[in-house]
Amino acid sequence: MTSTDQGRRAVRPTRQRRAVAAALAGFDDFRSAQEIHDLISQQGDSVGLATVYRTLSALADAGEVDMLRNEDGEAIWRSCSDAHHHHLVCRTCGATVEVEGPAVERWTNAIASEHGFADISHTLEIFGTCPACR
Numbered sequence: 001m002t003s004t005d006q007g008r009r010a011v012r013p014t015r016q017r018r019a020v021a022a023a024l025a026g027f028d029d030f031r032s033a034q035e036i037h038d039l040i041s042q043q044g045d046s047v048g049l050a051t052v053y054r055t056l057s058a059l060a061d062a063g064e065v066d067m068l069r070n071e072d073g074e075a076i077w078r079s080c081s082d083a084h085h086h087h088l089v090c091r092t093c094g095a096t097v098e099v100e101g102p103a104v105e106r107w108t109n110a111i112a113s114e115h116g117f118a119d120i121s122h123t124l125e126i127f128g129t130c131p132a133c134r
Helices: 015-025 033-042 049-061 102-114
Strands: 066-069 075-078 086-090 096-099 125-128
Touching (some): 049 075
Antiparallel strands (some): 066 075, 086 096
């Protein structure tokens, strides 16, 4: 999503950014920058690993991809829907499900209100083992 409506800066579509976006479109789970770089190389495109990192960071800042840290602290990325959501991620195979959490939204708003906080934001990622990996 390129979302200048929501105050996010659009990302200029360079050759490298198009290659990263194409790689991201090729899977529906979270992947590391190294995995994305490897896929780009396998597809015959020449983009340096540092460029992949910078591009992923810019795309995340622009709201075009989601970034989270796995349980080992490694940054991983995925193209996601535009709507606010959370992720259920298999710690074994990386399978990912986008989930909405009305109870989470109510809880975060209640906690913030209880402590006098305003203009809040939050992230929630749930890691587990999917049925195929159990």
